[in-house]
Amino acid sequence: MAAYNKKEIIQTLEHIAVYLEIKGENAFRVSAYRKAAQALERDERTIDEIGDPSKLKGIGKGTASIITELREDGRSSFLDELKEEIPSGLITLLSLPGMGGKKIGKLYKELGVEDAAGLRKACEEKKVQNLAGFGAKTEEKILKALDDFGKRPDRLPIAHVMTAVEDITGRLNEFTGINRFELAGSFRRGRETVKDLDFIISTFKPEEVGSQITMMDNIETIVSNGETKISLELAYPEGLIVPVDFRMVEDDAFATTLHHFTGSKDHNVLMRQRAKEKSEKISEYGVESAETGEVITFKDEPAFFAHFNLPYIPPEVREGYDELETKEADLALVETGDIKADLHMHTTWSDGAQSIKEMVEANRERGYTHMAITDHSKFLRVANGLNEERLKRQHEEIRKLNEEYSDFTILTGIEMDILPDGSLDFADDILKETDFVIASIHSAFKQDEETIMKRLETAMHNPYVAMIAHPTGRLIGRRDGYQVDMDRLIQTAAKTDTILELNANPNRLDLASEYVRKAQEQGVKIGINTDAHRFDMLTHMPVGVKAARRGWLKKDTVVNTWDVETLITFLNRNR
Incomplete structure (x- = not known):
């Protein structure tokens, strides 16, 4: 081990x-x-x-x-x-x-x-x-x-099924007889919860593939075992049961089957209406002409959308609202490859598993150009939060480390608590010496909405606070978080030019996508960060990016896509 x-x-x-x-x-x-x-x-x-x-x-x-x-x-x-x-x-x-x-x-x-x-x-x-x-x-x-x-939930938070997704993907990559496959459904669209997992598999040997699927070693129940569809319940640690559907199709039908089972239902209704206007009918097997009965198939989804004179519509925004009427430029959403930095993480100085240098090397390996070290502040004793003296010592260590790198920048930072009485954990003379100050709430969740809002607004009006982390404090499926007037939060962030975080931890995804979209519409900057406490949590960045895409976020809205000089200029604008 x-x-x-x-x-x-x-x-x-x-x-x-x-x-x-x-x-x-x-x-x-x-x-x-x-x-x-x-x-x-x-x-x-x-x-x-x-x-x-x-x-x-x-x-x-x-x-x-x-x-x-x-x-x-x-x-x-x-x-x-x-x-x-x-x-x-x-x-x-x-x-x-x-x-x-x-x-x-x-x-x-x-x-x-x-x-x-x-x-x-x-x-x-x-x-x-x-x-x-x-x-x-x-x-x-x-x-x-x-x-x-004892109740099995109708929907599972994505944090619960990510291990299953990784496990099944790894197995399918090893199976014989598969041309290509992709995970569809709510997971592909970036929903916070899923009812089940839907894998679409292109194969000319469905019996061979099906046999391998039904021989997996963690099957709890075989719900159905047909020629083209197999439904299983797979067992994972801590009693987790994950329903999974495997749909096997010939490669010609792969694109339309993937589109159909990606959904959403409302998006598919819009697409069927668009097809009807062309005297066509969409099925999971292709597009059929109502006049000739001819069935057209497509090599991929972009070709499928192009057939209807549409740009490629990302799965994350296929929700049946206005995506078919949206200009192509507005569908150019932030991508994981755009991310240049992770700006919220913890080390052994507070409650993290790795040292500063170890986290630096891990971020460099991910291709980032800069990062921020943001350990907890002194109020959070359970997390070994830093007091003023320890924070100064940490900043000195970071400055020494910066001298070792010509191609990478480490920002000094802190995740500072907004205290129950509304005050901040550090005075301004400490904050002004810190490159990237995050303010967050970790206590007194049951306070009324007005009290919570005053706490958040105190932080946002502070000239040294760059970002509000996980603004509602929710944990998906476990905790609703504290009471926040979201419109007021977004308006204040716009007024004070404070970054709001989309925390990429799959248990959080906080801000939720609908509020991320509202924030962007009002000119608020968003930070997508992993809040990593150990190496493997750095891999959550794509989860956060998918949630951001669900909120229609553009690259320029996301501060992690900026180069370090642009970010530093932004951070120093009010100092």
Whole structure:
């Protein structure tokens, strides 16, 4: 197994602490692992730079040996032992609201609860409310949570299915008998959630391809197995079941089948109306003449649209509004290849997994010309936020690193909290020395809309704040975020010339695409950033770009497409 980075080691130590809580181990032993995790979190170095972890305050020989094993082997034999000792069904209960290791341990030890079914039975028999620290209301809440827990959602957030997309794409690339294939449906259009995944496959050997599909090793259910369509439910970690349709067509019909199953339904209605005006009929197999019955096929989608005297319409804007009446120039949307920088990311100085230099090298490898290091500010203690002294030290390290590169620029930065009382985490004399200041809300989500808006507006009116990050705080399918008057936010951003972020993390995609479009219409600049806390999160940039395209974003609107000189001039305009 691959060696663990510092972030992964911290998470594993916290997992061990939870397992020990469930086992009912004494509080001092549990605390030892949490203290070790905190000690690593506070240290600004990578795990390799730390060297011997036992030299850090808060880490004893026992926890140090586990850290070393994780660093060298990418596993913990002690955690493996704990997993063997504790019923796996208990771990799934951690996803229930308000259920931590201590409570689950009490249910396990005192009531013999080992899984969700056992917990439901104990609640229904009124046994849970009699335990110390629970009560009747808690029991009622647990039952409601279990009801929600057991439901399979109608639509899955794209963050949940991205592993499946990567997995299936990799397999199809290895199959024999496939000419070409593409993922259609809501995923291709950049929707935030999907009902299922639709793969369109060009093949002259559907039986051969179909046999390979039905032999995949993570099939939960074969829903249907026809000659040209196979529907499966595929199983992935943490109980995730992903419905997938595979449609097999001859290559001549590939373009029209791809268009048909990309959708949306409303877009397809518009296209059928356009065809009717030409005395033609669109099907998934081609375009048929109503007069002669001749079926025309196309090598690709651009040729299909050209047949109707239309420019190529990107999948992301096929929603049945005005895309057929839009000028070709307005369909020239931002592309991943336009991105020159990622301007929101974290390092080991706060709660990231990699050092500054490691993140710099990773960004250079992606072909970027510049970037910003934006660790958390001091208010966010849980993320080891930087105080004024540490921020100054970090900026000095960044300046030294800049001297090493002639072809790359690292901007100093900070993701600064907007505090619950509306004030900012740093004073202006600190902010004016920072190249790229991000302001964001991480606390007091339940405040009323007016209070939230005043917090955001305080930041936007500050001359040193460049951007508002993930402006609504939402997590798709998990959290709605705080109350924001979106029109007022966009108007203020336009007035103050403040960048609004489209956070590319697939769990966020915040701003949502419809507000991104409104912002562009009012002249607001948008930043598409990954908010990366480790290397693999840098790969989320195309997800953010797809969401931006869904909001009709042009290249020039997106500050990440600018060269570094243009960006710096913009950042310094009010200083």
